[in-house]
Amino acid sequence: MHFSIPDTQECSDESGAYTVFNIHVNGVAHCSVRYSQLHHFNEQMKKEFGQANLPPFPPKKLSLFTLTPQQIEERREQLERYIQIVSQDPVIVGSDIFNSFLNQAQQETQKAEPEAVELDVFLMNGHKISVSISSTDQTDDVLETVASQIELSDDFVYYFALFLVKKEKDGGNSIVRKLQEFESPYISLKTAESEAKHRIVLRKNFWEPSMDNDLLDDRIAMNLLYVQAVNDIERGWVFASKEVHKQLAALQTKGSKKEYLKLARTLKSYGFIQFKPCVTDFPQPNCPVIVSAGNRELNFRIKVANNQVKEGIFKVTRMRCWRITTQIPETNGANAHGDSKDLKPKLEVAFEYLVAKDKLQWITIESDQAILISMCLQGMVDELIMKKQGGRIKRPQDRVKRSQSRQFLRKDGKTALPKSISAPGQLGTPDTNGDENVSAAQRAKDSVRRISDKFSSVTLKSTGRSTRGPAALVENDVFEDSYIGDDDL
Numbered sequence: 001m002h003f004s005i006p007d008t009q010e011c012s013d014e015s016g017a018y019t020v021f022n023i024h025v026n027g028v029a030h031c032s033v034r035y036s037q038l039h040h041f042n043e044q045m046k047k048e049f050g051q052a053n054l055p056p057f058p059p060k061k062l063s064l065f066t067l068t069p070q071q072i073e074e075r076r077e078q079l080e081r082y083i084q085i086v087s088q089d090p091v092i093v094g095s096d097i098f099n100s101f102l103n104q105a106q107q108e109t110q111k112a113e114p115e116a117v118e119l120d121v122f123l124m125n126g127h128k129i130s131v132s133i134s135s136t137d138q139t140d141d142v143l144e145t146v147a148s149q150i151e152l153s154d155d156f157v158y159y160f161a162l163f164l165v166k167k168e169k170d171g172g173n174s175i176v177r178k179l180q181e182f183e184s185p186y187i188s189l190k191t192a193e194s195e196a197k198h199r200i201v202l203r204k205n206f207w208e209p210s211m212d213n214d215l216l217d218d219r220i221a222m223n224l225l226y227v228q229a230v231n232d233i234e235r236g237w238v239f240a241s242k243e244v245h246k247q248l249a250a251l252q253t254k255g256s257k258k259e260y261l262k263l264a265r266t267l268k269s270y271g272f273i274q275f276k277p278c279v280t281d282f283p284q285p286n287c288p289v290i291v292s293a294g295n296r297e298l299n300f301r302i303k304v305a306n307n308q309v310k311e312g313i314f315k316v317t318r319m320r321c322w323r324i325t326t327q328i329p330e331t332n333g334a335n336a337h338g339d340s341k342d343l344k345p346k347l348e349v350a351f352e353y354l355v356a357k358d359k360l361q362w363i364t365i366e367s368d369q370a371i372l373i374s375m376c377l378q379g380m381v382d383e384l385i386m387k388k389q390g391g392r393i394k395r396p397q398d399r400v401k402r403s404q405s406r407q408f409l410r411k412d413g414k415t416a417l418p419k420s421i422s423a424p425g426q427l428g429t430p431d432t433n434g435d436e437n438v439s440a441a442q443r444a445k446d447s448v449r450r451i452s453d454k455f456s457s458v459t460l461k462s463t464g465r466s467t468r469g470p471a472a473l474v475e476n477d478v479f480e481d482s483y484i485g486d487d488d489l
Contacts, residue, residue: 038082044101057082103184120199137186143157151220158396282364299313319377
């Protein structure tokens with residue numbers, strides 16, 4: 001996940017004026033919180049995880065006077081750095097404290113009160129599933145409600161996830177992001193709808209094609225895979241020859257879904273997510289490219305001279321690290337009227353790649369889906385280490401249900417948090433043979449360290465000419481890790 005606090009704003013209430021910090025998650029505005037709320041959040045985190053496992057928190061200013069704009073900006077940068085580091089720890093991100101704080105902050109920012117609502121969740125073929133939920137239900141609660149309604153086995157619920165999908169002007173759909181446990185899908189959809197047409201879609205939540213085998217003998221799970229495969233092939237995300245297209249069409253006409261899937265899985269780009277056309281600096285600057293992600297790799301289809309297309313394959317296991325960069329355009333003299341409203345920050349995702357045995361090279365993609373690309377990379381890494389650890393995808397019974405009536409956050413920074421119980425992550429839940437005395441947090445801490453502890457999504461703030469200064473780059477040596485074999489290099 002990619003956290004940022006790009007700006008602040010001044011607010012006031014009966015107690016007077018105060019500053020709020022706007023937290024963005026994966027490039028989308030999530031909530032606005034006061035320093036006192038974040039300070040109390042940090043105090044709760046210290047009790048749960050210990051100060052030694054947390055980054056420094058910006059101290060209170062011992063001053064009777066209001067902070068100057070420069071001091072507020074300094075605090076913003078410190079808070080952003082704090083939440084970026086905290087969000088890279090999978091144990092913290094899976095904890096009740098972390099998710100409940102952000103979820104309640106989202107509710108308060110949107111002034112949302114719990115109420116019974118109907119939420120439409122779609123499959124990739126447009127089929128609609130309407131579920132009755134509370135408007136403040138968190139993502140996993142909604143996912144489990146959807147799964148229950150379509151009678152999907154508990155064993156397979158978390159092979160799937162909820163995604164926010166945007167309707168494009170050309171009539172197509174593009175994936176915006178996967179919904180996270182710290183947000184309420186109903187609120188997130190309502191917020192997104194104020195800008196453009198969005199919907200929530202149920203898609204599979206794994207990358208390794210062989211994991212399909214777990215689902216093929218379950219009628220509901222297999223049908224979900226089939227619907228997505230048909231859509232991906234029809235929209236051109238999965239490439240097939242004319243002959244294979246004919247075979248697939250014949251199987252579809254006959255209703256032979258399992259055979260359709262078995263044939264589709266033989267296609268090279270099966271299970272990949274394809275991103276909108278963008279630009280890369282590989283093999284040379286400003287190359288038009290279509291990037292797709294899947295099966296432990298990024299695939300580049302690069303347009304070169306004479307409209308020829310060349311393919312480049314970049315394995316996740318040969319990426320030493322990656323980072324997301326926001327480039328803020330120069331505003332002075334932006335246009336004839338001096339209006340810079342149309343100038344949008346440029347997003348880039350760059351990864352350092354082992355192009356030869358002793359040679360690393362940075363490769364950059366300029367795309368407004370840079371954060372989604374980063375999340376896909378992280379998902380593939382998480383899944384890779386899960387398999388090497390012998391872990392499994394979590395089940396509903398692995399979760400600790402959170403009471404919707406609890407209040408976690410107040411404007412004065414005080415909360416009524418119950419004793420925190422950490423929940424396992426989306427992937428890699430170790431099998432404890434049903435030992436209920438082993439807490440989820442302890443299982444996570446005792447498990448073999450994950451590749452995702454090394455791979456980090458890093459923000460470099462504004463590397464364009466108008467800059468506020470870069471955040472520190474986190475270096476990673478994952479490809480030298482004992483979990484990656486020589487064959488991966």
